[in-house]
Amino acid sequence: MSLLRVENLQVHFPIRSGLGKRDVVKAVDGVSFEIQPGKTLGLVGESGSGKSTVSRALLKLILPTGGKALYQGQDILAMSEAAFRPLRKEMQMVFQDPIGSLNPRMTIESILGEPQEIHFKDRGRAQRRAASAALLKRVGLPEDSLARYPHEFSGGQRQRIGIARALAVQPTFLICDEPVSALDVSVQASILNLLKDLQTEFALTYLFIAHDLAVVRHMSDDIIVMNRGIIVEHGSADDVCERPQHDYTRKLLASIPELG
Numbered sequence: 001m002s003l004l005r006v007e008n009l010q011v012h013f014p015i016r017s018g019l020g021k022r023d024v025v026k027a028v029d030g031v032s033f034e035i036q037p038g039k040t041l042g043l044v045g046e047s048g049s050g051k052s053t054v055s056r057a058l059l060k061l062i063l064p065t066g067g068k069a070l071y072q073g074q075d076i077l078a079m080s081e082a083a084f085r086p087l088r089k090e091m092q093m094v095f096q097d098p099i100g101s102l103n104p105r106m107t108i109e110s111i112l113g114e115p116q117e118i119h120f121k122d123r124g125r126a127q128r129r130a131a132s133a134a135l136l137k138r139v140g141l142p143e144d145s146l147a148r149y150p151h152e153f154s155g156g157q158r159q160r161i162g163i164a165r166a167l168a169v170q171p172t173f174l175i176c177d178e179p180v181s182a183l184d185v186s187v188q189a190s191i192l193n194l195l196k197d198l199q200t201e202f203a204l205t206y207l208f209i210a211h212d213l214a215v216v217r218h219m220s221d222d223i224i225v226m227n228r229g230i231i232v233e234h235g236s237a238d239d240v241c242e243r244p245q246h247d248y249t250r251k252l253l254a255s256i257p258e259l260g
């Protein structure tokens with residue numbers, strides 16, 4: 001069974017166009033896909049194609065207009081917040097901007113401890129601290145980072161902290177939303193390889209979102225290509241990159257010098 005099966009997801013935002021006329025932006029307009037356990041589905045498209053709206057809908061941060069998202073067979077979109085709460089632990093997010101997504105006034109110990117406090121209520125402070133130290137080590141940061149603040153780290157190190165925070169609640173499914181696009185090219189590969197190693201070690205399933213098809217290909221088993229709220233192409237990573245069927249995919253490929 002797929003871990004996640006999305007059926008005909010629709011997110012239409014009401015807007016007012018000229019003269020106060022009501023209209024809608026079809027940010028996501030009938031998107032369907034599935035992800036098998038332990039695999040990575042890449043979601044690629046230019047800015048504005050609807051990628052972030054898909055991820056926000058899957059985490060129930062916005063209310064979709066229609067469709068289903070079956071996580072282990074249960075439709076999370078139809079669930080109440082209370083019913084969804086245990087699944088929040090299962091489904092974690094790695095954000096694009098590791099600076100903006102880490103509270104500058106919290107130490108790394110608090111940043112990694114907070115989700116544990118919420119989801120592992122039986123853990124005491126010492127246990128949380130030990131788990132956080134182990135996580136830091138696993139993502140390649142020194143243990144003495146616990147007492148430090150986010151601004152004391154480089155962009156790549158902050159993204160390692162963001163990844164450690166996502167892993168702190170032992171999730172099954174990670175949505176990685178442009179996890180390397182704010183980073184220098186020189187550190188991108190090390191973060192991507194870390195994500196790959198963690199996937200194998202913890203049997204994680206990924207929805208990996210990026211605008212850069214080369215990055216997505218490196219990470220993904222299958223790829224979907226989105227443009228203007230719809231999927232224009234869907235296939236194995238090799239088929240999509242080597243035998244693209246759609247002009248939009250060819251355009252994305254042509255914009256990558258090493259692949260185009």
Ligand SMILES: Nc1ncnc2c1ncn2[C@@H]1O[C@H](COP(=O)(O)OP(=O)(O)OP(=O)(O)O)[C@@H](O)[C@H]1O
Pocket residue numbers: 013014015025026027045046047048049050051052053054211
């Ligand atoms: N709250 C909102 N109200 C109205 N329109 C919105 C809202 N959120 C997103 N949109 C529109 O929906 C479309 C898809 O946006 P989305 O952010 O999902 O794209 P994206 O592919 O993730 O792009 P980016 O990489 O720039 O974030 C865009 O046209 C955007 O302007």
